[in-house]
Amino acid sequence: MKLFQRLLSLFTLIVFFLPVGCVVYPELVDKGPNAPKSERCGDCHRDIYNEWKDSPHARSFVSDAFKEETNEYRYKFCIGCHAPETIFTNEKIEPRSVNQTEGVNCNSCHLDDCELSGPTPARGPHPIKEKNLFYKTSEMCGKCHVGTLKSWQESGIVEGKKTCQDCHMPVIKRKLIQDDPWQKIYPKREGKQHLFSFQPFLKENENPIKMSFVKVIRSECNVEGILELENTDVPHSVPTGDYGYREIVVTIELQDKTGRIVDFKTESLFVELKTALQYKEKRTIPFYFNCKEGAETIKAKMVRTSFCKDRNILLTEASYKL
Ligand code: HEC
Ligand code: HEC
Ligand code: HEC
Ligand code: HEC
Ligand code: HEC
Known part of the structure; x- marks a missing residue:
């Protein structure tokens, strides 16, 4: 046999x-x-x-x-x-x-x-x-991702604009096959991971979405300031998509020294409400917290969430010591 x-x-x-x-x-x-x-x-x-x-x-x-x-x-x-x-x-x-x-x-x-x-x-x-x-090409993905492709195309001809595959299918060097006898005769070559997700490239420094605190003022016991979001590198809106539930929640939390949340504010971004963050767009979110005992830090995070809030993917975060 x-x-x-x-x-x-x-x-x-x-x-x-x-x-x-x-x-x-x-x-x-x-x-x-x-x-x-x-x-x-x-x-x-x-x-x-x-x-x-x-x-x-x-x-x-x-x-x-x-x-x-x-x-x-x-x-x-x-x-x-x-x-x-x-x-x-x-x-x-x-x-x-x-x-x-x-x-x-x-x-x-x-x-x-x-x-x-x-x-x-x-x-x-x-x-x-x-x-x-x-x-x-991005057009290949756009056969189905119609709205996202449109958003990518409308983001203009910018030098170095990445394609869908650049981000959602990271490069890897390996054999295309792992089965005998074929793999014996094939060398490793550059291929693409079929992840279709955005987790692997969300490394620090490389994060295509920037978030920072500008102008934080503490007067008496009140805290007020501005959080700035910028989509520096995602050549489609954030969130994106034509179907399903797509919400991104930005949370600003006031925490005491044990990390307990003493006050917070949230803001949501939706495609349908035209509040999604476009390519190269900068957005500011002002915040104001009334007198709170023991407030020490402000933390902000940006999370892609699901309808039941049971699936949460952290996109970026920032913090500020008062
Ligand atoms: C034949 C149609 C089709 C093509 C072609 C296609 N997609 Fe998709 N894609 C889908 C569908 C349908 C979903 C929704 C899956 C779900 O979340 O249930 C999806 C989901 C995704 C998601 C995840 C979205 C989410 O909500 O988590 C990413 C990222 C993605 N596709 C990237 C790509 C990229 C990159 C390409 C091109 C290389 C591509 N797709 C080509 C149909 C397609
Ligand atoms: C510079 C990297 C980059 C490029 C290029 C890019 N994306 Fe994305 N994509 C992201 C990031 C980061 C997210 C997460 C933020 C969000 O949900 O909008 C994302 C989210 C998505 C989602 C929704 C996933 C989810 O559940 O939040 C889909 C669908 C998607 N991209 C498809 C595409 C398609 C189609 C293209 C090409 C036209 C493309 N992307 C090009 C970085 C990229
Ligand atoms: C008997 C083993 C075997 C099976 C089963 C197999 N493939 Fe392949 N496939 C190969 C080999 C070997 C190569 C060439 C690899 C190389 O050149 O490094 C290849 C190459 C490819 C390529 C590369 C084409 C290119 O030019 O980029 C694609 C796409 C592909 N296969 C898709 C599939 C799909 C889809 C299926 C299932 C319907 C499948 N293969 C089933 C062995 C197989
Ligand atoms: C949503 C569309 C989509 C699906 C589903 C998909 N592929 Fe691919 N595949 C691509 C794209 C796009 C590329 C080329 C990406 C690039 O080079 O930028 C690719 C590349 C390849 C290659 C060439 C080598 C490489 O790694 O780039 C092989 C082999 C392959 N796919 C096999 C498969 C097999 C097997 C499956 C199912 C398990 C599959 N693909 C599912 C879109 C898809
Ligand atoms: C042109 C191709 C296309 C057609 C037609 C299409 N979809 Fe989709 N669907 C997608 C793609 C691509 C995604 C992923 C990203 C997005 O929302 O654009 C998706 C995602 C979804 C999701 C989100 C899945 C999840 O798990 O989050 C739902 C729900 C959905 N589609 C329902 C529908 C329904 C209902 C219809 C018919 C009225 C439909 N789709 C027709 C391409 C399509």
């Missing part, structure tokens, strides 16, 4: 160096009822698969919010972008008929006609349309 498997691998290895159409692994480029599961891609592209399966794209169909807002999937019109067959269409994006729970899966973004398309010069065991530079 082992020998047979080895021979089979060898055979595919040889075949893959021949020019092939949808011949080897034809099941990977199937559409309709036989479309492959992303797990199948994960047999070889293990790291990418693991990143994707924890990403928001993998949840886009099963998410409670989507289920609720489509009235238990009754609004068919919504499903195209949330469980698409492929984005390579000139018409409206069509929903997949199978594996819908996978949401935006590998083939949603990579199946172009009967080939798996991507930006790198690659030769693989399956049909590949290589060096497709569309993948490097």
Whole structure:
């Protein structure tokens, strides 16, 4: 059996160096009822698969919010972008008929006609349309992220303006595949993590959203001042998005020396209310706290939150010693 498997691998290895159409692994480029599961891609592209399966794209169909807002999937019109067959269409994006729970899966973004398309010069065991530079553009993401792309485009031609992929798919050097025998013959190369989130680049100093206290005055026992927010580097509004619940809460807290909150003020940013922070925009939030015993520090934070306030992601914070 082992020998047979080895021979089979060898055979595919040889075949893959021949020019092939949808011949080897034809099941990977199937559409309709036989479309492959992303797990199948994960047999070889293990790291990418693991990143994707924890990403928001993998949840886009099963998410409670989507289920609720489509009235238990009754609004068919919504499903195209949330469980698409492929984005390579000139018409409206069509929903997949199978594996819908996978949401935006590998083939949603990579199946172009009967080939798996991507930006790198690659030769693989399956049909590949290589060096497709569309993948490097914000327009690719904008096939579904319509409002965010518009906001990105309207932020003007600024030198060094980053694309969606620059921030939401961080660069990594590794092999594209982690499966034998293939990985033996492939070198490491520059690839992109399929995280589709913004956690990894929120390092100090690199934070694209700045927050600071300007002009804090303590008169008698009152404290007043101004908090300044600036979107220095996110080339879309903060928050962004066309659907779902998108709120960013800015909290200013007055704390005593044990860290106990003695007073606070909050302000929310919403796309719908046109209070989102645009690219390069500076915003000031004045605050005033009445006499409070033992006030020592003012702390501010900016958090992306969910409707039930059960999911909170810290975007940036600042503090000021009185
Ligand atoms: C049998 C192993 C195997 C399976 C299964 C597999 N791939 Fe690949 N794939 C490869 C190899 C090998 C390469 C080339 C890697 C290299 O050049 O470093 C590759 C390359 C690619 C590329 C790069 C194209 C480019 O030019 O940038 C994409 C995209 C891709 N595969 C997508 C998929 C998708 C989607 C699936 C599932 C439907 C899948 N692959 C299943 C082995 C596999
Ligand atoms: C086929 C449609 C489609 C394409 C193409 C697409 N997305 Fe998405 N994206 C979605 C959907 C649908 C969601 C909502 C998932 C959810 O939160 O349930 C989403 C969510 C996200 C989120 C998280 C939003 C949140 O609320 O947490 C980020 C970040 C993101 N996408 C980035 C990208 C980037 C970057 C690209 C381009 C490389 C891209 N997307 C391409 C459909 C798409
Ligand atoms: C400079 C880095 C950067 C670039 C470029 C960028 N983003 Fe973002 N993106 C962020 C940050 C930081 C956040 C978190 C703040 C927020 O929610 O608005 C974010 C948030 C998002 C969200 C909402 C996630 C959430 O739940 O808050 C989506 C969707 C998104 N980006 C999509 C895109 C798309 C599509 C593009 C390209 C048109 C893009 N981004 C370009 C940094 C970037
Ligand atoms: C939302 C769209 C989207 C989804 C879903 C997606 N990819 Fe990608 N993929 C991209 C983009 C965009 C790039 C190129 C990014 C760049 O180079 O800037 C890419 C690049 C790749 C590459 C080329 C090498 C690399 O690391 O850049 C491979 C291989 C690949 N994807 C495989 C997969 C597999 C396997 C899955 C499913 C587990 C998957 N992709 C899911 C958009 C997607
Ligand atoms: C053009 C593509 C597209 C269509 C059509 C679409 N969506 Fe979405 N949806 C997205 C994208 C992209 C996101 C993530 C970021 C955003 O809100 O723009 C998203 C996010 C969501 C979210 C938030 C998910 C979460 O977990 O936070 C909900 C809810 C949602 N969509 C519901 C719907 C409903 C209901 C419809 C039909 C009326 C619909 N969508 C149609 C692209 C689409």
